[in-house]
Amino acid sequence: YPGTYGAPPPAANDPMWSYFTAIAGQDGEVDAEELQRCLTQSGFTGSYTPFSMDTCRIMIAMLDRDSTGKMGFNEFKELFTALSGWKQNFMMFDQDRSGTIEPHEMNQAVNAMGYRVSPQVLNVIIKRYNKGGRIFFDDYVACCVKLRALTDTFRRRDTMQQGSVNFQYDEFMLCTMAI
Amino acid sequence: YPGTYGAPPPAANDPMWSYFTAIAGQDGEVDAEELQRCLTQSGFTGSYTPFSMDTCRIMIAMLDRDSTGKMGFNEFKELFTALSGWKQNFMMFDQDRSGTIEPHEMNQAVNAMGYRVSPQVLNVIIKRYNKGGRIFFDDYVACCVKLRALTDTFRRRDTMQQGSVNFQYDEFMLCTMAI
Numbered sequence: 001y002p003g004t005y006g007a008p009p010p011a012a013n014d015p016m017w018s019y020f021t022a023i024a025g026q027d028g029e030v031d032a033e034e035l036q037r038c039l040t041q042s043g044f045t046g047s048y049t050p051f052s053m054d055t056c057r058i059m060i061a062m063l064d065r066d067s068t069g070k071m072g073f074n075e076f077k078e079l080f081t082a083l084s085g086w087k088q089n090f091m092m093f094d095q096d097r098s099g100t101i102e103p104h105e106m107n108q109a110v111n112a113m114g115y116r117v118s119p120q121v122l123n124v125i126i127k128r129y130n131k132g133g134r135i136f137f138d139d140y141v142a143c144c145v146k147l148r149a150l151t152d153t154f155r156r157r158d159t160m161q162q163g164s165v166n167f168q169y170d171e172f173m174l175c176t177m178a179i
Numbered sequence: 180y181p182g183t184y185g186a187p188p189p190a191a192n193d194p195m196w197s198y199f200t201a202i203a204g205q206d207g208e209v210d211a212e213e214l215q216r217c218l219t220q221s222g223f224t225g226s227y228t229p230f231s232m233d234t235c236r237i238m239i240a241m242l243d244r245d246s247t248g249k250m251g252f253n254e255f256k257e258l259f260t261a262l263s264g265w266k267q268n269f270m271m272f273d274q275d276r277s278g279t280i281e282p283h284e285m286n287q288a289v290n291a292m293g294y295r296v297s298p299q300v301l302n303v304i305i306k307r308y309n310k311g312g313r314i315f316f317d318d319y320v321a322c323c324v325k326l327r328a329l330t331d332t333f334r335r336r337d338t339m340q341q342g343s344v345n346f347q348y349d350e351f352m353l354c355t356m357a358i
């Protein structure tokens with residue numbers, strides 16, 4: 001896992017470092033409660049509904065390779081980069097500024113993120129994440145987290161790049177129960 | 180999928196049939212909103228917090244093999260059987276009647292349901308579903324739904340019963356994005 005383990009302590013002059021330490025508190029890591037508070041108070045969700053605890057949990061799980069349920073500084077920055085991209089993406093496809101993405105626009109959004117999935121998978125995604133036929137920002141991000149985490153898992157295992165992977169039962173559950 | 184497709188219409192003298200038709204409404208199938216209302220109004224969740232929409236969605240996805248996002252009569256009955264089992268299980272392991280299961284009891288609960296998972300998977304489950312160190316009924320059921328759906332998926336693909344399965348990328352996403 002490049003750049004995550006064994007990395008030197010972050011330079012104290014990184015502009016995000018003092019922000020991170022304030023959020024992380026005594027244990028020096030950010031858990032789901034701290035993340036939810038930070039994303040709400042920082043105004044990141046703006047006029048959208050604040051992220052649910054479930055979404056915050058899977059955000060952390062996406063990056064939490066040692067399964068502590070917390071994020072260090074590098075993961076925290078990595079998450080903010082991902083979140084900024086998803087927010088831009090969401091705003092771009094919410095063309096009528098309704099604050100939601102409609103199912104027929106979800107196809108474009110998923111493609112724009114670089115995922116190549118079949119119409120069946122897209123149908124499953126829309127069924128899972130729409131509320132009353134609309135996809136809200138919180139659910140959109142939950143969807144993005146899962147798309148990214150599952151695709152990363154798949155790629156990491158598909159070492160020969162054959163487009164196919166093998167799982168033992170316990171490995172399968174380990175990769176899929178967390179998110 | 181035995182007993183689901185091509186089954187004859189359920190006998191009108193099944194005691195649950197009129198209950199089902201009242202909940203299903205005009206389209207004759209139960210969607211996530213209808214399921215949430217029904218589980219809340221029937222008193223199924225009792226003194227526990229009503230099921231979230233997300234939990235209702237994955238309950239349906241667990242049984243929804245044609246990905247319509249709705250349940251027919253047979254699936255509806257199948258879900259109630261599963262829910263009754265999970266509720267009994269939850270109450271049995273909530274020995275101090277706190278209304279929650281504590282992480283250390285989750286091991287027994289998962290074993291009692293017949294799943295054999297490693298300590299790592301159990302750790303991931305607890306990290307994912309606890310709130311402030313406790314597992315509430317709604318999250319417990321969400322966890323049970325995922326355990327069952329993912330294990331069913333695995334078993335269905337593991338036709339030779341070798342304890343290992345193979346996925347193409349799109350198959351993998353189809354099985355995991357829905358729940």
Ligand SMILES: [Ca+2]
Nearest residue numbers: 024025027029
């Ligand atoms: Ca902390």
Ligand SMILES: [Ca+2]
Nearest residue numbers: 094098100101
């Ligand atoms: Ca819109």
Ligand SMILES: [Ca+2]
Nearest residue numbers: 203208209210
């Ligand atoms: Ca209906």
